[in-house]
Amino acid sequence: MEKVVIYPGTFDPITEGHLDIIEAGLKLFDKVVIGILTNPEKIHMFNFITRLEFIQNSLSDRNLEVDKIEIGSSNKLTADFVKEYSNVVGILRGLRLNIDYEYELILAFNNIKLNANIQTILIPPKQEHIHISSTVVRQLVQFEQYDRLDGYVTKTVRDYIMANFPPGKSVL
Numbered sequence: 001m002e003k004v005v006i007y008p009g010t011f012d013p014i015t016e017g018h019l020d021i022i023e024a025g026l027k028l029f030d031k032v033v034i035g036i037l038t039n040p041e042k043i044h045m046f047n048f049i050t051r052l053e054f055i056q057n058s059l060s061d062r063n064l065e066v067d068k069i070e071i072g073s074s075n076k077l078t079a080d081f082v083k084e085y086s087n088v089v090g091i092l093r094g095l096r097l098n099i100d101y102e103y104e105l106i107l108a109f110n111n112i113k114l115n116a117n118i119q120t121i122l123i124p125p126k127q128e129h130i131h132i133s134s135t136v137v138r139q140l141v142q143f144e145q146y147d148r149l150d151g152y153v154t155k156t157v158r159d160y161i162m163a164n165f166p167p168g169k170s171v172l
Contacts, residue, residue: 004085005121007092008035008078010134012044013054013157017132019062020125021094026065028121032092035081036073045138048073050160057156078107079114090119096130141165 025032074081082088108120144167149158
């Protein structure tokens with residue numbers, strides 16, 4: 001039986017740290033479903049189509065096994081989104097620092113309460129990416145620090161940002 005894991009997030013935008021988690025998931029599971037989910041508490045910088053393209057292109061930039069990856073989307077809770085896929089053995093989440101641990105633990109407890117069949121697997125990114133978050137990337141974009149995006153996002157994402165957010169074009 002194929003073992004499937006769901007990797008949910010807003011991916012606004014996808015970062016090198018996200019790609020580390022996907023890469024680790026591919027080593028442990030037969031299939032990784034990247035779930036682009038809606039978080040009503042967040043205002044997205046990038047629309048859904050752009051985030052989807054970022055993910056697709058970043059997977060190629062990283063030479064990841066795209067035949068073992070599926071991308072889905074939902075406006076549902078993660079616990080409910082998981083039910084749309086068969087053979088799901090868990091939810092994959094990234095864990096960067098101590099502050100993430102408490103937040104991720106709360107999510108894990110709530111997800112198992114909402115769907116008893118779910119286990120959460122916490123995986124850290126590579127050490128060189130542990131400081132990266134989509135929030136930091138968005139701040140670099142807002143402050144037009146495009147030369148500092150290297151190492152935070154793939155070349156495809158960086159090139160899109162530089163082309164679509166030229167200096168002087170305020171995103172604030």
